[in-house]
Amino acid sequence: MSTDGDPLPLNSGDSNPLLDTLAPMPLAPDTADPARASEVDSVGVHPNPVSLSGSSISSPASPASSPSDPRVNGGLRRRKIRRRVSSSSSSSVASSSSNRASPTPSSSTSSAEAFADADEDEDRGSIDHQDPPNPRRRLAIEDALNLPVMKKPSHALKARPLRSLMEREMFAKSALFRDQFIGSSSLVERFELSYELSGHMGCVNALDFNETGTRLASGSDDLDVFIWDWERRRPAFSFNSGHRANVFQSKFLLFAGDTHVVTASRDGQVRLAELSATGTCNQTRKLAQHRGPSHKLTLLPSQPHTLLSGGEDGAVIHIDVREPKPGRKLLVQKKNEKMVPIYSIDSNKAQDEIFCTSGRDQYIRLFDRRKPSSALKEFCPHHLNGDSSMKTNVTCAVFSRDGSEVIGSYNDEDIYLFETEHSNRADFVKRYQGHRNSATVKGVKFYGNNDEYVISGSDCGHIFIWSKEQESIVHVIVDADEKGVVNVLEPHPHLPVLATSGLDDEIKIWLPTSKNLVTQETIAKIVIKNLREREDSNTVHEVDGEMLMEIWRQIQRNRAARVRNESFIGKGTLKVPQMTTRMMRMKGREREFNAQLLKSTQDAFHR
Known part of the structure; x- marks a missing residue:
């Protein structure tokens, strides 16, 4: 010895x-x-x-x-x-x-295949808890742990409770105390489902906290808007939006005590709902009309009565709710004289004359609304720039709080961060990997009062949280959507609270209360599974993801309508003439949907 x-x-x-x-x-x-x-x-x-x-x-x-x-x-x-x-x-x-x-598995066997084979062995019951682990599964886990995204430096932003509490009490540093705790990885790693908010009868596509964080507005495929008293786990009230198709966005305007909510929809309308203090909707009125679906709205902090909307007609409309004709077309986004549909629009909170758009091509564009004739800058990862074989879209792009950074989520690709001060066409500076964005128009957000994290949903039904600086996966919230896709994430403005929605009819509220941390092995398994599915999807002909989502929504709407009609007839509250009128309305919507589906299919194959 x-x-x-x-x-x-x-x-x-x-x-x-x-x-x-x-x-x-x-x-x-x-x-x-x-x-x-x-x-x-x-x-x-x-x-x-x-x-x-x-x-x-x-x-x-x-x-x-x-x-x-x-x-x-x-x-x-x-x-x-x-x-x-x-x-x-x-x-x-x-x-x-x-x-x-x-025989030993060959070195050419991929990690994804090893996972698949091991899963089949477990399904057959050949692996018992007393037996040694499947060697192929262990090999796959080791390979997954060696992926670049799993070898990023760990995020180590830890809170110091006693010191922060002392500084808050002695030096009145309450903001510092709050920022340190919300951005602490000790809390971020412990997000778990606290409860669900139920009330909608369709997919929830929009979430928005008011400035104080006491109310949460949500919009859905059922055409209703709910205002939630989320802390008491119940709706304060709800109202019909006035739209004729799926509500994609609902936001509180920045004035008058949360009594005005603006909405955008698949029908292309931007509408304003005027609410009373007693919890009712006085009226809704149309502010603007796009010639295609309108997915996103963005507010202008320096002008609380104004907002911008983007649509699939490529247009950005400037709206002032005080004017008799509030909508004014600001620009039409084009590339090589061809219109580019817009999926996302966001304003720079520090300098709201600047806004960014993203849509059905690979560029994130920055505009100045004072000179909107052409883009100030365009950003795209260099390996995606000009590659005609990869039809990549940017489903969402948002600014950081200080406007120095912008992140974009690319479909069937990764999330990229760009510095807004860099020159035109500059390459990305950060890349966030591991999730999958293919089936829907998926959002992405910064999280933390100092934007310490990047968060996104995934087609696998999980929520990914990355360290912004280290690019490492800090946490994966597992099984965040029962039907498999998380689209919308809304952080609370002042508390470590996260609201999310997806294909489920419920809104989920997440709090940092979990006692068990997700292991790196679990994260590695999720990452390799997403990687395998992405590789598989590249080898087959894919139908347009937006078209698939519309088919899914139509099935959900028809199912919900049948349930409502059956319940009304059973209670004797729906007479035969009313039933006939409702069914005729549903038939009309179905014919309209079939026509849109046929047009989308033709456009997809022509592209």
Whole structure:
């Protein structure tokens, strides 16, 4: 035994705190014998020996160990651990011999395939909890952990509760106290589902907190807008939006005590709802009309009565709710004299003359609304610039709080961050990987009072949270949507609270209360699964994702309407003439949808 430095007291009668700390860990095998090392490694023991002050501790199964060795008789707890590891080691001898007889997976087998094969083995019940783990699954996990996104430096922004609390009380630094805690990874890593808000009868496409964070507005495929008292887990009131198709956006205007809500819809209308203090909607009126669906609105902090809307007709409309004709076309986004549909629009909070758009091409464009004739700058990752083989769209782009950065989520690609001060056509500076954005028009947001994180939903039904600076995955909120896709994320303006929605009819509220952290192994499995699905989708002909979403929404609307009609007839509250009128209205909407579907299909194949 080598003795570098002072040896630790390992007498049987003495209690060694360092060894007690290591007691729950399986002891490492003697690496002098490769066969023994591989056998013990098959049950999950690390092959490297544990060294205490230069002393190598041998495995209990090693011939070098004996019952009289003081390292073995160092306490009752260590003897129990030793017996458990010894039994595991002995049982692994037979299993390892059978493993040697079976063919080893080739190095050309991908991690995704290994995961798939291991999942099939588990479904057949061939893996028991006492057996060694499937070698292909272990290989896949190791490969996944070696992916670039999994090897990013970890985010270590930890809160200091006592120091921050003292500074808040002694120096009135309440804002600093709040910022440190909301941006602390100790809280971000613990987001879990707290409760759901139920009331909508369709997919929830829009969420927006008011300035104080006391109310939450939501818009849905059921054409209703709900104003939620989210802390009490109930709606304050709801009203019909006046739209004829899916509500894509609902926002509180920045004046008059949250009594005005603007909405945008698939029907292309931008509407204003005027609310009363008693919790009712006085009226809704049309502010502007796009010649195609309007997905997003953005408010102008310096002018609380104004907003901008973007639509799939490529137009940006400037709206002032005080004017008799509030809508004024600001620009039409074009590329090579061809109109580019807009999916997203966002204003710079620090300088709201500047706004950005994204849509059905690979560019994020910055405009000045004082000189909107041409874009100030265009940003696109260089590997996507000019590549005609990749029909990449930017489903959402948003500014940071200070306007120095803009992030964009690319469909079936990654999320990229650009510096707005960089020159025109400059490449990205940060890249966030691991999620999947293919099926829907998916949002992306900064999170934290200092924009410490980037958050996005995914087609796998999970929510990804990355460190903005390190690009590493800080947390994955697992199973955030039962039907599989998370589209909308809305952080609370002042608290560590997150509201999300997707294909489910419910809104989910997430709080940092979980006692269990998601392991890196779980994150690696999710990442490799998304990577496999992305690779598979590139090998087949894909139908337009927007068209698939419209088919899904139509099925959901018809199902919800049938349920409502059956319940009304059962209660005797719906007469036959009313039923006939409602069914005729549904038939008319179905014919209109079929015509739109046919046109979308033709456009998709022509592209």
